[in-house]
Amino acid sequence: MSIDKKLSQLERELDALRRKVKGIEDLKVASEVFDKATLLTLYELANKGYIDLLYGVIKTGKESNVFLAKDSDGKPLAVKIHRIATSDFRAMTKYIEGDPRFTGFRRNRRGIVYTWVRKEFKNLERAYLNGVRVPKPVAFKNNVIIMEFIGSDSTPSPMLKNVGLSQPEEFFRDLLANVKKLYCRANLVHADLSEYNILVKDDLPVIIDLSSGVVREHPYASEFLHRDIANLVRYFRRYFPVDYDEVYNYITSCGGEGGVPEDS
Ligand SMILES: Nc1ncnc2c1ncn2[C@@H]1O[C@H](COP(=O)(O)OP(=O)(O)OP(=O)(O)O)[C@@H](O)[C@H]1O
Ligand SMILES: [Mg+2]
Known part of the structure; x- marks a missing residue:
């Protein structure tokens, strides 16, 4: 042609x-x-x-x-x-x-x-x-x-940054459990985690914008993980005291958390 x-x-x-x-x-x-x-x-x-x-x-x-x-x-x-x-x-x-x-x-x-x-x-x-x-x-x-x-319906869920949480402890616990699963089972670090990339639906967190995410073997994975956790800790301190090390240890203690194997 x-x-x-x-x-x-x-x-x-x-x-x-x-x-x-x-x-x-x-x-x-x-x-x-x-x-x-x-x-x-x-x-x-x-x-x-x-x-x-x-x-x-x-x-x-x-x-x-x-x-x-x-x-x-x-x-x-x-x-x-x-x-x-x-x-x-x-x-x-x-x-x-x-x-x-x-x-x-x-x-x-x-x-x-x-x-x-x-x-x-x-x-x-x-x-x-x-x-x-x-x-x-x-x-x-x-x-x-x-x-x-x-x-x-057609209304998107708000970003965490625009929501006043009524039950912040529960929300935070659920969020950390999700970040732990992401790390331990999916073998991923989000790398852009903050109140901007978490939506609130039915009082629960939905993590979005995973384009920055890297596998744990990535050379900057631990730097990114520290930054992600520091962002969450900083944000939730407006609600209650949060200890960085405690959160870090919780997320990275992966004993027994087997993930779905690598696809591609
Ligand atoms: N699956 C979804 N359902 C509802 N709303 C969404 C969804 N994905 C993204 N959004 C909305 O679009 C916004 C931007 O999405 P996202 O964070 O994935 O893109 P972004 O890369 O941060 O955009 P940019 O960096 O160009 O501002 C989110 O803050 C959220 O409000
Ligand atoms: Mg975003």
Whole structure:
């Protein structure tokens, strides 16, 4: 096929996508987020039946946009789209390099962002399989992840940072049990854990944003774990006294906690 023909075919496909992923035109951020490659990615995910309707922005962040979508049964989903152009891809390298799951990734901007997204999906899978309360991963491709929507109806659950907890001790205990499972069973350190990446649903924590997460063998894993725990300790001291060492020892005492074996 000639280049011209290929291009016009691509244009037709993009038009089809704009129609196919219903609601996309209404989204203000459309032009900024949905470059052609992202449109094609969404098109493929819609074609495979993962998403039917894309209809609201949950959050526009520095590097990603999270949308509310629905599948063909009308079940809500969260679609996280990582922007390529504004990503701090140099900073990402520190969290990819040294993780044995991701060797030989392409070191250009796009290659790093795609690896970053694949890492978030793999981390979500591992965490979910090991019983950590995270959004259930559904599918990913390139810079797009589809996962369970955390919220009720179409309203997303709030971030911990915006919630006054009525039972902070219980919440903290549950949160630490989840972080311990993440560490001992899923073999992961979150590496960006704070009140910003914990949602509160039905008074319980849901851990999100696992893109930074590394396996325990990663050269910076212990540095990241210290930072994660320090963030939690700092935050919960507004409610009651918390001892860093006690929390650290609890999370890292993994006796008898066998995890699901490595997938990829
Ligand atoms: N599965 C989900 N269900 C409901 N809301 C979600 C979900 N995932 C993310 N969100 C919302 O979107 C926000 C951003 O998501 P996330 O933390 O994963 O991205 P981010 O990488 O921190 O974005 P950025 O760094 O670009 O600001 C979250 O704070 C949360 O409010
Ligand atoms: Mg976040």
